[in-house]
Amino acid sequence: MHIAVTTRPVQPEDEALFHRLWPRLSRETVHRRFHAPVRTLPAGTVRYLVTVDHDLREALVAVVGGEVVGVARYDRPVADPSTAEVAVLVEDAWQGVGLGRQLVAELTSLAARRGVRTVTATVQPDNRPVLGLVRRLLPGSTVTPDDDVLVVTSRLDPEPVSEPPAPDSPLTTASP
Numbered sequence: 001m002h003i004a005v006t007t008r009p010v011q012p013e014d015e016a017l018f019h020r021l022w023p024r025l026s027r028e029t030v031h032r033r034f035h036a037p038v039r040t041l042p043a044g045t046v047r048y049l050v051t052v053d054h055d056l057r058e059a060l061v062a063v064v065g066g067e068v069v070g071v072a073r074y075d076r077p078v079a080d081p082s083t084a085e086v087a088v089l090v091e092d093a094w095q096g097v098g099l100g101r102q103l104v105a106e107l108t109s110l111a112a113r114r115g116v117r118t119v120t121a122t123v124q125p126d127n128r129p130v131l132g133l134v135r136r137l138l139p140g141s142t143v144t145p146d147d148d149v150l151v152v153t154s155r156l157d158p159e160p161v162s163e164p165p166a167p168d169s170p171l172t173t174a175s176p
């Protein structure tokens with residue numbers, strides 16, 4: 001069975017979809033994304049996550065059947081917008097079918113077009129899926145231990161400036 005997946009930039013109207021996504025995430029997925037046993041997602045945090053300026057802060061969502069099943073985001077500091085911290089999450093039922101890779105590829109491409117030259121991500125040392133993803137997608141990345149996590153640092157090549165992908169552009173087809 002093939003199911004259509006689309007990706008698009010996040011929008012404030014996604015607040016309800018984020019609230020619905022939260023209970024579908026396992027504790028392990030939440031811990032790997034936030035590096036802490038986050039139990040509840042305050043409304044203010046969700047509002048912050050879905051409200052981005054599409055420049056210094058960006059988030060792309062993967063949507064299946066009207067539900068958000070994955071999110072990749074970057075944050076660039078005002079003081080140095082050539083750098084960005086990246087984070088990604090795919091809900092458990094949809095992991096392993098290529099959505100994480102697709103979201104990170106689109107996000108880093110968008111970041112490169114906006115002038116980002118270095119991206120960093122904080123990952124746990126036993127997080128094989130994300131380390132595999134980085135190895136394949138961003139070869140040449142360096143991995144530096146920092147207390148009990150790893151900081152992955154990747155250089156992005158400049159890309160020609162062009163329009164961002166159209167909202168709801170077809171991504172791929174997959175099934176969980």
Ligand SMILES: CC(C)(COP(=O)(O)OP(=O)(O)OC[C@H]1O[C@@H](n2cnc3c(N)ncnc32)[C@H](O)[C@@H]1OP(=O)(O)O)[C@@H](O)C(=O)NCCC(=O)NCCS
Pocket residue numbers: 028029030032033086087088089090091094095096097098099100101102121122123124127128129130132133136137
């Ligand atoms: C990390 C994460 C985003 C990957 O997304 P995904 O959609 O499951 O991954 P993909 O299907 O795109 O696969 C990406 C790579 O991980 C590998 N992978 C996927 N699931 C795996 C698993 N259970 N064990 C080992 N490797 C796995 C794939 O083989 C692929 O590697 P390749 O490119 O070398 O073939 C997802 O597992 C997740 O949300 N994890 C919890 C949050 C997290 O760890 N975030 C990262 C820190 S911010």
